[in-house]
Amino acid sequence: MSCNFSIAHYESTLRAALARGYRFVRFGDETPGAAVLYLRHDVNFSLAHARRMACLEAALGVRSAYFVQCNSPFYNLCEPESREAILLIHAAGHEIGLHLDERCAEDDEDLEAFAERMYSIASPIIPLARVVSFHRPTAAVLGRTLEGFVNTYETRYVGGARYISDSRKQWREGCLCQVIAAGPDRLQALVHPEWWNDADRPAELIGHDILETRIEQLQAYMGANCAPLRLIMPALACAQGRR
Numbered sequence: 001m002s003c004n005f006s007i008a009h010y011e012s013t014l015r016a017a018l019a020r021g022y023r024f025v026r027f028g029d030e031t032p033g034a035a036v037l038y039l040r041h042d043v044n045f046s047l048a049h050a051r052r053m054a055c056l057e058a059a060l061g062v063r064s065a066y067f068v069q070c071n072s073p074f075y076n077l078c079e080p081e082s083r084e085a086i087l088l089i090h091a092a093g094h095e096i097g098l099h100l101d102e103r104c105a106e107d108d109e110d111l112e113a114f115a116e117r118m119y120s121i122a123s124p125i126i127p128l129a130r131v132v133s134f135h136r137p138t139a140a141v142l143g144r145t146l147e148g149f150v151n152t153y154e155t156r157y158v159g160g161a162r163y164i165s166d167s168r169k170q171w172r173e174g175c176l177c178q179v180i181a182a183g184p185d186r187l188q189a190l191v192h193p194e195w196w197n198d199a200d201r202p203a204e205l206i207g208h209d210i211l212e213t214r215i216e217q218l219q220a221y222m223g224a225n226c227a228p229l230r231l232i233m234p235a236l237a238c239a240q241g242r243r
């Protein structure tokens with residue numbers, strides 16, 4: 001199969017990793033030996049994509065870690081649908097961590113205090129491990145050990161392990177399947193669930209679809225919670241009528 005961002009290629013890549021004997025391990029666990037794979041997913045925009053990927057992985061017997069944001073405008077950890085998706089991902093055997101955005105830290109807050117504050121907000125809502133990844137990480141977090149949290153950018157995971165990412169829908173160092181075929185002893189792969197769909201789609205179209213879905217959710221909420229606002233959105237009248 002040629003390389004692309006289809007969910008079918010993702011599945012065949014995971015099968016290849018299993019066939020090569022890779023062990024899918026948790027961040028924070030002691031994992032001596034070779035063929036260690038830390039599979040990580042930062043969820044920036046779509047828990048629906050994350051949920052689908054988590055189910056596929058679980059069906060293959062693959063364990064990974066999903067990192068969710070407290071401050072994403074695309075999903076809200078308290079929304080029933082979002083929480084349900086996260087609980088399902090967790091029940092499928094995956095770990096849930098926080099995807100922290102350093103730009104949300106208070107001026108007088110160090111990274112530990114920031115991580116602790118976000119953890120204290122989210123941990124009563126979702127099953128959360130004390131492991132964090134950073135959204136658009138700056139030099140301040142790279143190689144940094146945090147008191148009380150495992151940081152996926154610690155040197156044991158970046159440097160101590162080979163690190164590759166599909167950020168911007170691009171494998172800059174070759175597709176994950178090629179890296180797995182080369183067989184590094186220790187590998188951290190960051191896979192953004194949004195990029196992976198039935199067929200490979202241009203990033204801007206994926207973004208458009210996710211945006212449209214979110215707008216529909218917001219419109220449905222607005223209409224369902226304030227009668228006059230249903231009138232300004234005739235396209236939603238049918239959807240509201242069914243509620």
Ligand SMILES: [Zn+2]
Nearest residue numbers: 003175177178
């Ligand atoms: Zn490939």
Ligand SMILES: [Zn+2]
Nearest residue numbers: 042044135136
């Ligand atoms: Zn991110």
